[in-house]
Amino acid sequence: MIPKIIHYCWFSNDPLPKEAQRCIDSWKKYLPDYQIRKWTLKDFDVESVAFTKEALEQRKWAYLTDYVRHYALYNYxxxxxxxDVLVLKNLNSLMTGDFVSAVEYHPGKEQIPVIKQRIDKNGKRTTDEIRVPGIGVQAAILAAIPHHELNRDCMDFYHNCSLQEVLAKKYTAPIVISHIAEKLGFVYLNKKQNxxxxxxxxxxxxFANYNQVAKDSYAVHCCAGSWVKKNFKQRIVDCLRMNKLVGKLFSFLFVKKPDDLY
Known part of the structure; x- marks a missing residue:
């Protein structure tokens, strides 16, 4: 059974932005029986892993988080x-496995030909290049029992990589998780997979991205990057033209209280 603990990382010395706090408020609203654990530089021995030490030295907080998310889930x-994940509904009904997430699917027009070159009709990767752009396992929302081998194997991937290699090859968290999950049967298709x-x-x-929110979405990853990027609010404003529900999310993030969302 997956423990009712929510882990999130904040390694910067900057205060948590109000938009992020709004998201955390949504966790408290829809997951009131979950303990929330914040991981900072005081909670993880960054020096214990060469990859995380490099990430700290270069202030690559996202890559430090890429390792610590698996460390937290594997150990606890x-x-x-x-x-930057906004919860829209209680997630308990989704916790049906020992490791739970979703497919992330957001290919740009220029990526679709590349996807077709790298997978077969069944969604299996056909090249040595592990990057399949625009589709993979969602990394912003992961749930697992302690000591699940998928988290262990993801940590091992970083144990055997330098930060320089990961940056050069653009191995983002979804790419790494997808690559490891292939051994368990993952295919690059946007469908439910057991x-x-x-x-x-x-x-x-x-578990939708910010421009894919639907009535049957349980949570939304509001942006694909840091909260402090200047274009974050503009990206949300752009969404308002596409989706009424996203308009409600915008109001929630910047105007309303958590109880006003639904």
């Missing part, structure tokens, strides 16, 4: 969420 179990080791992946709309 629970639910990991990026601080993999070996009781891994359950839902379609992308369940």
């Amino acid at each position: 179990g629970g639910l990991y969420m990026d601080s 993999l070996d080791k009781n891994v359950v992946l839902f379609p992308a709309k369940v």
Whole structure:
């Protein structure tokens, strides 16, 4: 059973932005029986892993988080969420496996030909290049029991890589998780997948990106980057033209209280 703990990382010395705090408020609203654990530089021995030490030295907070999310889940179990994840509904009904996440699917027009070159009709990767752009396992929302081998193997990937290599090859967290999950049966298709080791992946709309929110979404990853990027609010404003529900999310993040969302 997946423990009712929410893990999130904040390694910067800067205060948590109000938009991130709004997201955390949504966790408290829809997951009131979960303990929330914040991981900072005081909670993890960054010097213990060469990759995380490099990430700290170069102030690559996202890559430091890429390792610590798996460390937290492997050692304690629970639910990991990026601080820019807004929860829309209680997630307990989704916790049906020993490792739970969703497919992330957001290919740009220029990426679709590349995807077709790298996977077959069944969604299996056909090249030595592990990057399949625009589709993979969602990394912003992960849930697992303690000591699940998918988290262990993801940590081992970073144990055997330098930060320089990961940066050069653009191995983002979804790419790494997807690569490891292939051994359990993951395919690059946007559908529900039940993999070996009781891994359950839902379609992308369940844990949606900010421009894919639907009525049956349970959570939304509000942006694909740091909260402090200047274009964050503009990206949300752009969404208002596409989706009424995202308009409600915008109001929630910047205007309303948590109880006003629904």
